[in-house]
Amino acid sequence: MKFGTKVIHAGIEPDPTSGAVMTPIYQTSTYAQEAPGKHKGFEYARTQNPTRSVLEKNLAALENGKFGICFGSGLAAMDAILKMLEPGDEILSVNDLYGGSFRLIRAIYEKFGLKGKFIDMTNIKNLEKKISKKTKLIWLETPTNPMLQVVDIKAICKIAKKHKVKVCVDNTFASPYLQTPLDLGADIVTHSATKYLGGHSDVVHGAVIVKDKKLAEQLYFIQNASGAVPGPQDCFLILRGIKTLHLRVERACQNAWKIAKYLRRHPKIEKVFYPGFKDHPNHKIAKKQMRDFGGMVSFDLKNNDVKNAMKVLSNTHLFTLAESLGGVESLIGHPASMTHASIPREERLKVGLTDSLIRLSVGVEDVNDLINDLEKALNSV
């Protein structure tokens, strides 16, 4: 099955009890048993839910994995992955990542004896230097949030395998339409399904996808034992969003390209971060491992002028000033005060995340209207 067919059909059959073509929302917390232990595979809705099961199968197919495991948010999904580790274990992570992911490692898991090290993995030598006997997990985001660095998943997995270290890729920014890390050797893929998978900014949800049965068993165990599960209506919304994933992401990529090129020509702009540009430092690897360059664009104004950045952020009308990304509507954000406020300033500055950086999540509107909107906002500077 090709991707555009999988999004609509993989794991999805008409409902066995009614023939409903769309997966019903099984809004129930429990299931009748004929006799103790004699049931239809569903006992209690934290453990299993038919709406969630369909979504889990669909997600597994999209990522070319075997098992999907759903959670109440992207961070709940990450939390479950980290719970597979033991005190004393070390996580090597990319040094540019979503602020909440950084915070989960630093402010929660370090208390329980895990150690997080955040390094520049665009240079593979850094990884080879830092990997040790204690390293048990490599955490990748690619493209990264918000600097849009791209790391070489295949090369990193090769090193990780040599050291028997698991690799998890947060595939939120790319979506499985643009990139399937399990095909490149990753052990685990995770998503904030709140973003491109859901696609309509109306649900918070997380997912993990793996190929390996043992890993899946551990994750299903944690899903049930810790209980951070999504409700059936949220699963329904993600299933519905996924049906147009390929169409939405394709258009977002086209729009983002045009906007990135427009911004780059603009005299008030110092730098545009977009992996599609030939002179982006990771362009070659992005071209190799992704099917297109994504719908996210970041940029900095001349002289890193914070006051001017605030003017731009306050003067768009189609681009809504808001956290999040990956919806049909375009959003504009200020990572330093919004999505990445939990990362210490000196850490942010090391990766180029200045106080004036602006991040765009480009939606699927008419691109000329979007460019006009940015033009007007830039005129306010």
Ligand code: P1T
């Ligand atoms: O918000 P939640 O569904 O819990 O997902 C967390 C998360 C995980 N991974 C990445 C790469 C993310 O970008 C996010 C959430 N990010 C935003 C809300 C944002 O605006 O960047």
